[in-house]
Amino acid sequence: MTSLVSENDLNSYVDGELEPARLLVVEDYLARNPQVAARVMADLRSRDVLRMALGTALRRAPRQTVDAAGRLETGMFWRGMIMRFRKVAAVGFLIAVGWFAHDESGLLHISGSEAAPVPPAFLEDALQAHRTEIIRSRMASQSHSQSYDRDEIFASTRIEMPSLPPAWQVTDVQVFPSHQGASVEAAVQTGSLGRVSLFAAHVDNNVTIQPTMTRNGNDTTFYWQKGSLLFAITGEKAGRPLRRAAHAIFDTMR
Amino acid sequence: MADSNSFDVVGLLDPLRRYARSLTRSEAQAEDLVHDALVKAYEKQEGYRSVGSLRTWLFSIVHNVFVDDWRRKGAEARRAEAHAALSVEAVVEDQDSRLRLKQILDLFLALPDEQRAALHLVAVEEMSYQDAAATLGIPMGTLMSRLSRARAAIRGIESGEESPEVRRAALRIIGGKDD
Numbered sequence: 378m379t380s381l382v383s384e385n386d387l388n389s390y391v392d393g394e395l396e397p398a399r400l401l402v403v404e405d406y407l408a409r410n411p412q413v414a415a416r417v418m419a420d421l422r423s424r425d426v427l428r429m430a431l432g433t434a435l436r437r438a439p440r441q442t443v444d445a446a447g448r449l450e451t452g453m454f455w456r457g458m459i460m461r462f463r464k465v466a467a468v469g470f471l472i473a474v475g476w477f478a479h480d481e482s483g484l485l486h487i488s489g490s491e492a493a494p495v496p497p498a499f500l501e502d503a504l505q506a507h508r509t510e511i512i513r514s515r516m517a518s519q520s521h522s523q524s525y526d527r528d529e530i531f532a533s534t535r536i537e538m539p540s541l542p543p544a545w546q547v548t549d550v551q552v553f554p555s556h557q558g559a560s561v562e563a564a565v566q567t568g569s570l571g572r573v574s575l576f577a578a579h580v581d582n583n584v585t586i587q588p589t590m591t592r593n594g595n596d597t598t599f600y601w602q603k604g605s606l607l608f609a610i611t612g613e614k615a616g617r618p619l620r621r622a623a624h625a626i627f628d629t630m631r
Numbered sequence: 632m633a634d635s636n637s638f639d640v641v642g643l644l645d646p647l648r649r650y651a652r653s654l655t656r657s658e659a660q661a662e663d664l665v666h667d668a669l670v671k672a673y674e675k676q677e678g679y680r681s682v683g684s685l686r687t688w689l690f691s692i693v694h695n696v697f698v699d700d701w702r703r704k705g706a707e708a709r710r711a712e713a714h715a716a717l718s719v720e721a722v723v724e725d726q727d728s729r730l731r732l733k734q735i736l737d738l739f740l741a742l743p744d745e746q747r748a749a750l751h752l753v754a755v756e757e758m759s760y761q762d763a764a765a766t767l768g769i770p771m772g773t774l775m776s777r778l779s780r781a782r783a784a785i786r787g788i789e790s791g792e793e794s795p796e797v798r799r800a801a802l803r804i805i806g807g808k809d810d
Binding site for chain 1: 638639640641643644645648649652653658662665666669670672673676679731732735736739750751753754755756757759760775778779782785786
């Protein structure tokens with residue numbers, strides 16, 4: 378065995394960076410050189426002291442730091458999604474077209490100083506959340522939260538969810554990352570309308586938009602805006618019952 | 632949406648804040664540094680892919696913000712604040728251990744920034760040499776020589792003043808960790 382043990386070997390030994398073969402060489406050397414071994418022990422001790430003193434729990438992170446981390450996380454998540462599903466751009470286009478073309482009444486009911494376009498990004502979020510929910514509902518391994526606790530949702534997302542018709546049964550509530558921070562998706566078993574998803578998210582502008590329809594494949598979405606909150610209800614059974622439900626919910630919101 | 636877990640920035644907050652604390656030597660300054668770094672990271676998300684792991688990328692942004700923006704603002708002047716801000720009392724109970732711990736911590740905090748950064752990443756965060764070098768944007772050889780000098784500085788000053796009690800106490804720290 379070579380007795381050529383370098384300074385770097387000793388550091389690598391302390392930091393657990395040695396290959397097994399080299400490890401034996403260094404340990405053999407240390408066994409024969411107690412003074413060097415004592416030095417290594419001192420380094421190990423300092424390392425453990427630093428780990429204990431500086432690796433300990435910190436005070437709770439400030440709110441603004443957690444918010445900044447959440448924003449970054451959401452941003453990176455969507456960057457990743459967009460990279461992975463390049464077709465999202467095409468879907469966004471279809472939704473944008475559908476939004477203008479399929480309003481059943483032929484009118485866009487938009488109040489406010491000017492027509493405020495609903496960002497297609499929001500509709501992507503709503504659709505994505507709806508489809509994810511369908512997948513989740515088929516997976517026994519996914520945990521489902523059936524508690525539609527509006528106060529709790531508001532406390533954690535600052536989204537005030539609407540009250541729902543009494544016959545509707547919420548089967549799952551999820552918080553999703555979306556373009557503007559956290560968003561909420563509730564899966565609802567409605568009876569006559571089948572399974573629908575109610576999606577809510579923050580947006581930048583502050584206007585009122587009456588329930589407006591858009592279609593994508595088999596999915597029909599009605600979205601509306603109150604203040605800076607956008608809502609969307611999506612279901613597979615199209616048309617009037619969903620429209621009535623959307624208006625009924627819209628009317629309950631102040 | 633399991634994919635969101637691969638961008639678990641919130642889960643990395645504590646390690647980032649610890650690193651920032653070692654860099655700035657102040658808890659309050661560390662919070663500001665991490666916040667600045669997160670804002671910068673948001674602005675340059677497209678840089679992420681080229682670097683590899685999220686952890687390395689975020690640590691390197693904290694580091695760069697510190698080096699580029701913070702050190703200029705006279706971080707040296709804040710040195711005095713640091714020692715009081717880092718409390719070690721809660722970690723060990725007996726006086727001797729506490730004294731030893733405080734000595735080593737003081738020596739660590741007195742290291743030049745670049746050595747302190749290298750030692751923190753490797754010793755406290757247990758980063759591999761490769762990740763630590765990538766975080767700091769330096770060759771592996773440079774990292775190792777910084778570690779070596781940092782350890783020599785801590786070892787050098789503490790040697791020769793060890794009472795048997797201190798040595799016994801220090802051994803107990805290590806033994807306690809392995810239990």
